[in-house]
Amino acid sequence: xxxxxxxxxxxxxxxxxxxxxxxxxxxxxxxxxxxxxxxxxxxxxxxxxxxxxxxxxxxxxxxxxxxxxxxxxxxxxxxxxxxxxxxxxxxxxxxxxxxxxxxxxxxxxxxxxxxxxxxxxxxxxxxxxxxxxxxxxxxxxxxxxxxxxxxxxxxxxxxxxxxxxxxxxxxxxxxxxxxxxxxxxxxxxxxxxxxxxxxxxxxxxxxxxxxxxxxxxxxxxxxxxxxxxxxxxxxxxxxxxxxxxxxxxxxxxxxxxxxxxxxxxxxxxxxxxxxxxxxxxxxxxxxxxxxxxxxxxxxxxxxxxxxxxxxxxxxxxxxxxxxxxxxxxxxxxxxxxxxxxxxxxxxxxxxxxxxxxxxxxxxxxxxxxxxxxxxxxxxxxxxxxxxxxxxxxxxxxxxxxxxxxxxxxxxxxxxxxxxxxxxxxxxxxxxxxxxxxxxxxxxxxxxxxxxxxxxxxxxxxxxxxxxxxxxxxxxxxxxxxxxxxxxxxxxxxxxxxxxxxxxxxxxxxxxxxxxxxxxxxxxxxxxxxxxxxxxxxxxxxxxxxxxxxxxxxxxxxxxxxxxxxxxxxxxxxxxxxxxxxxxxxxxxxxxxxxxxxxxxxxxxxxxxxxxxxxxxxxxxxxxxxxxxxxxxxxxxxxxxxxxx
Numbered sequence: 001x002x003x004x005x006x007x008x009x010x011x012x013x014x015x016x017x018x019x020x021x022x023x024x025x026x027x028x029x030x031x032x033x034x035x036x037x038x039x040x041x042x043x044x045x046x047x048x049x050x051x052x053x054x055x056x057x058x059x060x061x062x063x064x065x066x067x068x069x070x071x072x073x074x075x076x077x078x079x080x081x082x083x084x085x086x087x088x089x090x091x092x093x094x095x096x097x098x099x100x101x102x103x104x105x106x107x108x109x110x111x112x113x114x115x116x117x118x119x120x121x122x123x124x125x126x127x128x129x130x131x132x133x134x135x136x137x138x139x140x141x142x143x144x145x146x147x148x149x150x151x152x153x154x155x156x157x158x159x160x161x162x163x164x165x166x167x168x169x170x171x172x173x174x175x176x177x178x179x180x181x182x183x184x185x186x187x188x189x190x191x192x193x194x195x196x197x198x199x200x201x202x203x204x205x206x207x208x209x210x211x212x213x214x215x216x217x218x219x220x221x222x223x224x225x226x227x228x229x230x231x232x233x234x235x236x237x238x239x240x241x242x243x244x245x246x247x248x249x250x251x252x253x254x255x256x257x258x259x260x261x262x263x264x265x266x267x268x269x270x271x272x273x274x275x276x277x278x279x280x281x282x283x284x285x286x287x288x289x290x291x292x293x294x295x296x297x298x299x300x301x302x303x304x305x306x307x308x309x310x311x312x313x314x315x316x317x318x319x320x321x322x323x324x325x326x327x328x329x330x331x332x333x334x335x336x337x338x339x340x341x342x343x344x345x346x347x348x349x350x351x352x353x354x355x356x357x358x359x360x361x362x363x364x365x366x367x368x369x370x371x372x373x374x375x376x377x378x379x380x381x382x383x384x385x386x387x388x389x390x391x392x393x394x395x396x397x398x399x400x401x402x403x404x405x406x407x408x409x410x411x412x413x414x415x416x417x418x419x420x421x422x423x424x425x426x427x428x429x430x431x432x433x434x435x436x437x438x439x440x441x442x443x444x445x446x447x448x449x450x451x452x453x454x455x456x457x458x459x460x461x462x463x464x465x466x467x468x469x470x471x472x473x474x475x476x477x478x479x480x481x482x483x484x485x486x487x488x489x490x491x492x493x494x495x496x497x498x499x500x501x502x503x504x505x506x507x508x509x510x511x512x513x514x515x516x517x518x519x520x521x522x523x524x525x526x527x528x529x530x531x532x533x534x535x536x537x538x539x540x541x542x543x544x545x546x547x548x549x550x551x552x553x554x555x556x557x558x559x560x561x562x563x564x565x566x567x568x569x570x571x572x573x574x575x576x577x578x579x580x581x582x583x584x585x586x587x588x589x590x591x592x593x594x595x596x597x598x599x600x601x602x603x604x605x606x607x608x609x610x611x612x613x614x615x616x617x618x619x620x621x622x623x624x625x626x627x628x629x630x631x632x633x634x635x636x637x638x639x640x641x642x643x644x
Contacts, residue, residue: 266382
């Protein structure tokens with residue numbers, strides 16, 4: 001009689017199976033449909049191939065395309081299929097890495113040809129041809145020496161470089177073979193390539209090996225794949241809409257910002273219209289913080305090297321910092337973070353428990369060296385302004401402060417028209433400072449605070465910073481995309497390194513607790529997300545031009561000017577269109593500029609002392625008195641009405 005094992009499923013149910021059964025056979029025992037849809041399996045929290053043999057009691061989850069880890073397996077396998085097709089079409093091609101990413105996959109390729117759109121179609125067709133063969137993805141584990149011999153025979157220097165960095169004494173080295181193609185890979189992969197049904201290769205761009213511009217220039221092909229045709233069609237429609245909303249395209253179209261590579265990549269130039277929106281954001285941010293118990297700080301942009309040595313940045317973060325400047329035989333660094341400066345302000349006086357908590361906020365511009373290959377419009381830059389805050393509090397105040405930050409965060413995001421937020425509690429990573437007991441206690445505070453507020457959250461195991469656990473908050477935009485924006489972060493490290501203290505009720509010195517907090521993240525990245533969320537059609541309270549006044553002809557310029565003056569006196573941003581063009585042309589022009597309101601004035605409006613109102617994306621809203629329209633717009637601005 002075969003030895004038995006117990007398998008625990010996600011719903012808590014337990015079933016008995018023969019020892020040595022495969023995950024696929026377990027799926028089949030549940031239903032043929034599940035077995036057909038299964039892509040990989042999670043065993044005791046680790047994602048593995050579906051044909052993995054199970055020899056002990058385990059927690060098991062069968063993964064389909066509905067599961068994030070299932071998608072990951074599907075897309076990673078598709079990247080291998082793409083590499084197989086490329087190797088078939090272009091013998092001699094060499095391959096870097098081909099991971100799954102949010103929204104698909106890519107592979108970096110070294111090939112003696114500039115790939116074109118026509119080449120992508122050829123590769124797609126070849127992929128589908130290979131997929132029909134239903135070649136299994138076969139995993140082989142081997143020694144480092146055997147792996148090196150294999151890739152030496154292939155002449156694959158990229159895989160050899162990766163292998164040179166692996167320690168086979170504590171790392172399992174594996175290769176996967178699919179048909180005639182073999183790649184170095186940890187997996188997992190699909191049972192066979194036949195599960196890949198619908199593929200679209202989206203683009204090809206330049207890249208550098210491992211993101212290092214000093215290394216070999218390669219070509220990166222991005223793609224997406226799905227098990228159903230409707231899924232692919234829906235995704236391509238989504239991409240088309242996302243393309244229309246691309247902040248880089250709209251930034252140029254609406255004259256909001258620019259980037260000048262010749263003057264420095266990853267540095268943002270805010271144009272007048274973009275600056276007006278930024279000013280509206282900053283004004284609201286400052287007023288909201290002052291109303292919610294924060295005090296505002298301003299700190300320098302540079303600091304001496306000892307400051308960054310003490311904080312640990314030069315030890316742990318130097319590769320992300322700009323090179324030092326030498327002045328008066330002293331080394332200065334542009335700040336990558338604001339935290340040490342806030343600590344210095346804290347240390348200018350002897351602090352008492354009666355003084356705490358301090359809630360100090362700053363719109364502080366920081367500079368971080370990002371590799372040129374990862375720079376992306378406003379979303380990944382080298383100089384940016386953080387909406388930063390640090391809270392210094394006592395042990396007894398921790399939970400109340402966390403709850404207050406979360407409440408304030410919800411208020412801020414809803415004010416900008418984002419209603420859907422998802423919370424994650426990130427725990428201790430492998431490399432971390434601080435005692436386990438401190439971490440456990442801090443994680444407990446974070447979880448209890450969210451639970452007490454009735455907020456659901458997921459765990460991000462090992463996702464904390466080295467200096468403390470955190471709450472990460474992701475928002476969903478109008479296209480249902482998730483963006484990581486807000487963070488509430490414990491810090492066990494800096495208070496210790498800087499020997500921070502306060503005098504407690506017992507008359508003794510104590511370490512304050514430090515909480516880092518960013519709500520919007522950075523103004524640059526937030527602005528990029530905001531542009532794409534609204535598709536450039538900002539709500540009235542944020543719009544750089546809130547009303548465009550269009551006279552039907554030059555005869556009505558004087559009246560149009562009178563209307564403009566009244567609106568300006570009421571704090572409304574107005575543009576008077578004095579061009580001698582046809583009314584239809586001017587309306588279309590302002591519609592493309594996504595101005596919230598257009599006021600058309602002609603003979604009828606002059607006689608009635610009124611305006612004809614058109615709203616962006618809505619159209620004609622009829623006639624209104626100047627006073628009524630003014631009051632309506634002022635009310636929208638005051639209440640921060642957000643139209644999506």
